[in-house]
Amino acid sequence: MASFTFADVPPMTGRTVVITGANSGIGRVTASALAQRGARVVLAVRNQDKGLAAAATMAGHTEVRSLDLADLSSVREFAHTFTEPIDLLINNAGLSLPPLERTAEGFELQFGTNHLGHFALTNLLLPQVRERVVTVGSLAHLIGSIDFTDLNWQRRRYRAYPAYGQSKLANLLFVHELHRRLTAAGSSVISTAAHPGIATTNLMNADGRGLRFRAEKALISRVSHTAEAGALPTLYAATADVPGNAYVGPDRLLGLRGAPAPARRTAKARDTDTARRLWDASEQLTDTTFPLPSASTERTPAHDTHHH
Incomplete structure (x- = not known):
């Protein structure tokens, strides 16, 4: 693929985009780029003040709505009040390497936020999604x-x-199984994934002490690229002509930095049995299910495909 830049993001006029965690880092850059290209961008954020401050710096049509992925009642409330069609849902928010904390439901915070919160949000919003997740x-x-x-x-x-590794492997297994289910349901919506490489964002500002932490931080600062560069794989996965289940990341230094390109994922991230098993477990934990009928089952599709 030719080197993809912000100039290659296509016109987005008339499209609605929902981005989680869009008030900082890669999410903020992604939101800003899509708003600039004419999209109506909804910043789904935990902190309303930070969301409004970020939106104030963006050109174009932006809205800020409250969403706490670590609280499923907040996820349900967001989905319940979002009744209009969504062209792009970008599951961007994430946190890394906190001390042991729990979500409102008692899930480990990284697994609960990075995976289960997005799992529930996607399933609840999916009947309204028109293009891709x-x-x-x-x-x-x-x-x-x-x-x-x-x-x-x-x-x-x-x-x-x-x-953290488990939560991010769960993200890719989710993308894999969501793609399989959308295909089986005969949906035109596609599920794609991206990773930023190592970008200098708030996720990198985790506190730590000791020689190993300082050495790691020094090394990371040598190989990392900017949040702007880190957002390009997401923008590519969101707007370029890619197949379902595509995975995009930087093309240099073993995926640490560079221009967007097809990224390598481990065999375990493509394991269909594990993906199905994780999906079933996630449905039980979140009490949400895949909302579209399978093409092979007899059901009246009227209320499943209706855009409210």
Whole structure:
């Protein structure tokens, strides 16, 4: 693919985009770029003041709505009050490496926010989505594994890095299974994923002490690129002509930085059995289900496909 820049984002006039975590970092850059190209961009953010401050810096049509992915009642409220069609849903928000904390429902915070919150949001909004769902992953999926016996770190000693890796592997398994389900339902909506490489954003500002932390931070600052560069894979996955289940990331330094290109994902991120199993577990944990009828089942599609 030719090198993709902000100038290559197509005109977005008439399209509605919902972006989670759009008040800082990659989400903010993505929101700004799409608003500039004419989209109506809804910043779905936990902190209304920060969202409004970010929106004030953007040209074009922006709105700010409250969404706390770590609280499923907030997710349901957001989805319930969002009745209009959505062209692009961008599952961007994420947090990395906090101390052990729990969501309102008691989920481990990274798994609950990065995966389960977006899982519930996507399923609740999907009947209104017209074009694609983009989920922002991470290179950290490479170190991830899904422990079905202890998804929420209740039995094991909590370790922030493996917990983050699990949440980001879950993102890609979600993209894989969502693509499979959309295809089976005969939907024209596609599910894609992107990762930013290593970008200098708020996620990188985690506090830590000790020599190892300082050494890692120094190394990361040498290889990272800007939030602007880090947002390009998301914009490519959101607007370029890519197939369903595409995964886009930077093309240089093993995916750490560079221009958007097809990205490598581990075999475990493409494992259909694991993806289905995680989907089933996520449905139970969030009490949400895939809302579209399967093409192979007999159901009256009237209320499933109706745009309110």
